[in-house]
Amino acid sequence: MSKPSPEVYEDGRGMDAHNSVMRDIRGLKEKHYDPHEPTRVWLDEDNTPSGVYDSLTIILNTGGCRWARAGGCTMCGYVAESVEGGTVEHSALMDQIQACLDHEADNADEPADLIKIYTSGSFLDEREVPAETRQAIAETFGDRERIVLESLPDFVDHGKITDFTEQGLDVDIAVGLETATDKIRHDCVNKYFDFSDFEDACATAKEAGAGVKAYLLMKPPFLSEREARDDMLASVRRCADVEGCHTVSMNPCNVQQFTMVNELFREGGYRPPWLWSVADVLEQTADIDAIVISDPVGHGSDRGAHNCGECDDKVQKAIKDFDLRQDPSVFEQVDCDCKRTWELVIDEETSYAMPLAR
Ligand code: SF4
Ligand SMILES: [Zn+2]
Structure with a gap:
């Protein structure tokens, strides 16, 4: 197999089998999106190394991730939300930013100290966000405290980061x-990419005066519940050991449209992780020297991390409490009969006969 890279576009190169299936699945999408509107924007609060901040989260609608266009990741439905044709020009991207500022002005008492920008790809990839737009966005938010920028490791670069650090x-x-x-x-x-690419990106970020927030995925397809849980236990620790990585956001896989995970789910071959697994990892890694958080999307539904249906809201609330306080005792207060079923699944499920329970 040839060495995979985001430049892979053609058949016959890269991770061909997965990419070819992913391209077929994504070819089914029909929705079209307006390049002047952000994909999503919302207000929240977040735990950062400098404290808990009110936040404005922006999902910019760019041309989409270039790896996704080659086929992309098995669970990622974001590309189905991207704009046709591959690129969004500067003025349209700035219209999206203005729409986000308007949303904030209409719904918040004061401007958020923390801005988080995701693009369903890489904000630092200049094919998605041109240098001119990146610099204009840095100026727009220069009066805030902190900014989070999403990027694949390849595009993490000293000069791109200093556009923002120079704003203070x-x-x-x-x-x-x-x-x-x-x-x-x-x-x-x-x-x-490889873990070593992530380590390099952390070193580059650190040199430029930035930190790194690692996003982990609990339970990609083809892993049993125990394999998924154990992989997260090890991954959280390995990330926290990398200098410059101060936060680990460990998120359960959810079933998104136009993905391989969705195809497996429809055929009965995939169950999103139990919320007990999420709680277990957070509890067991609470001793490490990094912020560890999780935000289970669609919790309690068949397509999101879920338990039995009775206890999902309680466990989700404990996870959200943990995110802000980092206190593992929040999990001592939640229990349910289904925890026994989860324990059985952890002990008995095998990757050639799963899911053992839904
Ligand atoms: S946006 Fe991220 S998760 Fe989705 S295909 Fe691209 S690299 Fe994968
Ligand atoms: Zn339960």
């Missing part, structure tokens, strides 16, 4: 590492 902003680069285990990242997630 604390900068965090959000990297979708998914797992510290190369084999799982390559074979289950179909993501092309």
Whole structure:
């Protein structure tokens, strides 16, 4: 097999089998999106190394991730939300930023100290966000405290980061590492880079005065519940050991449209992780010297991390409490009969006969 890279576009190169299936699945999408509107924007609060901040989260609608266009990751439905034709020009991207500022002005008492920008790809890839736009965005948010910018490791670069640090902003680069285990990242997630690339990106960010927030994916397809849980236990620790990586956001896989995970789910071959697994990893890694958080999307539903249906909200609330306080005792207060079922699944489920329970 040839060495995978984000430049892979043609058949016959790269992670061909996964990419070819992913291209077929994504070819089914029909929705079209307006390049002048952000994909999503919302207000929240977040735990950062400098404290808990009110935050404005922006999902910019760019041309989409270039790896996704080659086929992309098995669980990622974001590219189905991207704009046709591959690129969005400067003025349209700035219209999106203005729409986000308007949303904030209409819904918040005061401007958020923390801005988080995701693009369903890489904010630092100049094919998605041109240098001119990046610099204009740095100026727009120069009066805030902190900014999070999403990027694959390839595009993490000293000069791009200093556009933001020169504004006096604390900068965090959000990297979708998914797992510290190369084999799982390559074979289950179909993501092309190695852990060593992540370590290099952390070193570059640190040199430029920024920190790194690693995003991990709990339970990509083809892993049993125990394999998924154990991979996260090891991955959280390995990420926290990398200098410059101060936060680990460990998120359970959810079933998104136009993905390989969705095809497996429809055929009965995939169950998102139990919320007990998420709680277990957070509890068991609470001793490490990094912020560890999780934000289970679609919790309690068949397509998101879930338990039995009775206890999902309680466990989700404990996870959200943990995110802000980092206190593992929040999990002592939640229990349910289904925890016994989860324990059985952890002990007995095998990757050739799963899911053992839904
Ligand atoms: S998860 Fe990230 S790298 Fe993978 S296809 Fe989606 S946007 Fe691209
Ligand atoms: Zn339960």
